Amino acid sequence: MFMNIPGALLAVAPVSLLSGAVAFWSGKQPAERYQVPVKGAAARIVMAAVFTIGGFIFGLVAAFVYPWVAGNWPGTAPQIYLGLGVGLAVLFTIMAVVERAILKKGAVVAWTVLNFLWGVGYGALLPLLVLG
Numbered sequence: 001m002f003m004n005i006p007g008a009l010l011a012v013a014p015v016s017l018l019s020g021a022v023a024f025w026s027g028k029q030p031a032e033r034y035q036v037p038v039k040g041a042a043a044r045i046v047m048a049a050v051f052t053i054g055g056f057i058f059g060l061v062a063a064f065v066y067p068w069v070a071g072n073w074p075g076t077a078p079q080i081y082l083g084l085g086v087g088l089a090v091l092f093t094i095m096a097v098v099e100r101a102i103l104k105k106g107a108v109v110a111w112t113v114l115n116f117l118w119g120v121g122y123g124a125l126l127p128l129l130v131l132g
Contacts, residue, residue: 003067007129012059015121019114020052026110055118062122066130078127085123089115 024044036043062081070077096111 003063003130008060008063008126011121011126011129012056012063015059015117016052016055018117019055020048022110022113022117023051024048026107051114058118059122059126062126063130066127070131081127082123085119089119
């Protein structure tokens with residue numbers, strides 16, 4: 001199967017940039033969690049860069065794996081990716097809520113937005129755009 005790289009970038013780039021925006025918006029919680037050595041606006045910028053780059057790398061890996069999934073399970077590949085993406089988003093959101101309840105720290109809203117952004121972006125949008 002042939003992968004449509006421009007189509008993959010149409011899915012990966014917006015999800016990555018939105019991930020960086022959510023990380024910047026969520027502010028100090030992720031910076032404290034990951035013990036970023038800078039404070040204030042610099043910490044927010046570092047977190048935005050990390051999540052943008054991380055989202056881009058993850059999306060590209062998912063894009064390169066999808067043709068293999070589609071080749072092995074041609075009839076159900078989109079459903080597999082969507083189920084995996086949304087299932088992981090739900091699982092990670094539950095983990096964020098538990099972390100918040102037990103450890104009394106964590107940005108539940110930011111993690112929920114990121115989880116579903118990646119779950120839907122890479123689970124639903126990527127399969128639509130990656131095969132050419």
